[in-house]
Amino acid sequence: MSAWTDLGDGLRVRQSRCYAMNSLFAVRDGHVLLADPGVLPSELDEIAAATQEITPRFERVSVAFTHPHWDHVLGMPWFPGAESFAHSGFGDELEREELTIQRAAEKGVAELGESLRQPFKAFAPVHAARGTALVRLGEFDVVTYDTPGHQSTHLALWLPQSGVLVAGDLLSDIEIPWLDAPPWVYRASLKSLHWLFEQEDVRVLVPGHGPLAHGRLDGYRRLLRDMDYLMHLEERVNAAWKRGAGLDETRTELAAMEYLGKDASYPMNDVHAENVRFTWQALANGDVPTR
Numbered sequence: 001m002s003a004w005t006d007l008g009d010g011l012r013v014r015q016s017r018c019y020a021m022n023s024l025f026a027v028r029d030g031h032v033l034l035a036d037p038g039v040l041p042s043e044l045d046e047i048a049a050a051t052q053e054i055t056p057r058f059e060r061v062s063v064a065f066t067h068p069h070w071d072h073v074l075g076m077p078w079f080p081g082a083e084s085f086a087h088s089g090f091g092d093e094l095e096r097e098e099l100t101i102q103r104a105a106e107k108g109v110a111e112l113g114e115s116l117r118q119p120f121k122a123f124a125p126v127h128a129a130r131g132t133a134l135v136r137l138g139e140f141d142v143v144t145y146d147t148p149g150h151q152s153t154h155l156a157l158w159l160p161q162s163g164v165l166v167a168g169d170l171l172s173d174i175e176i177p178w179l180d181a182p183p184w185v186y187r188a189s190l191k192s193l194h195w196l197f198e199q200e201d202v203r204v205l206v207p208g209h210g211p212l213a214h215g216r217l218d219g220y221r222r223l224l225r226d227m228d229y230l231m232h233l234e235e236r237v238n239a240a241w242k243r244g245a246g247l248d249e250t251r252t253e254l255a256a257m258e259y260l261g262k263d264a265s266y267p268m269n270d271v272h273a274e275n276v277r278f279t280w281q282a283l284a285n286g287d288v289p290t291r
C-alpha cells in the first residue's frame, strides 16, 4: 500500500510509519501548503522531493503546524526558506519543550530504524494566529480553530477552498481523545468543530493519526463518538469522586469502560488511564466543568 493518498484537486496525504501520522500536501497555482510534514527523515525526504517538483527551491511553500508535539514538528529543516505558520503560543511552547521534543524524537525515530540528522531545534513560526481566524498562506485560505484539550496551543485548520479539515490530534479513528487538560476543555473544542460540520461542506477530514474520513457524515460521526466517550468519562469519574473514591480506585473502576482502541494492537489503555487521572485531578483541584 502506498503511503500517499491522492484526494484529487491538488491534494495528497502522506501517512507515516510512525503512529500513522498524516501530513497534508496541497498544491494550488504553483504554491505548496504542507501541514505537519513528518515524521521520519526518509519520509520527509520524500515530501521534500515532491515539493521540489512544484517549487524547485522551496520558494513557494507554506508549512503549517497543528500543535507542538514531537511527531508533528520535525519537518522544518527540510524546507529552507518556507514560510511557517502555527498558533501564537506554539513558538514559546517549542522553546520550553525543546529538550523533551529532542529526546522523544530521537527515541521515536530510532525505534523505526532511522536517526535524526540534526538535533531538533525550536523555531518561531513566521505567521501565527489564535482563535477563529482567516489566514492566507500562499494561494490558500486557512481558517483556524482553537482546539485545546489535547494540547493548549492546538489548532484545527479548515481549508474552505477544498473542503478539507486538518484536525491535528482530534477526530482520529485509532485514538480516543488524548487529554492534557480536564475533559470539558476538550469537549468545548469538539463543540466548536461541531459548528464547522453543521455549516460547511467537509469533504475530507485529515486527522493527525490513522485513516482519513470522507464526507461530512463520516467525520461528524467521529466527533459524536468522541463526545460520547468524554461524557461517559466525566460522568463515571464524577460519580466515583462523589462517593469518595481515590484515584487508584477510580482508575480500576473506569478500566471497565468501553472505548475505541481498548486492548487493540495500537492500544489506548494507557491513554484512557491518564484521561481518568486528568479528570479525577481536575475534580480534586476544584476545577468546575463547563457545560
Ligand SMILES: [Zn+2]
Binding pocket: 067, 069, 150, 151, 169
Ligand atoms: Zn499530539
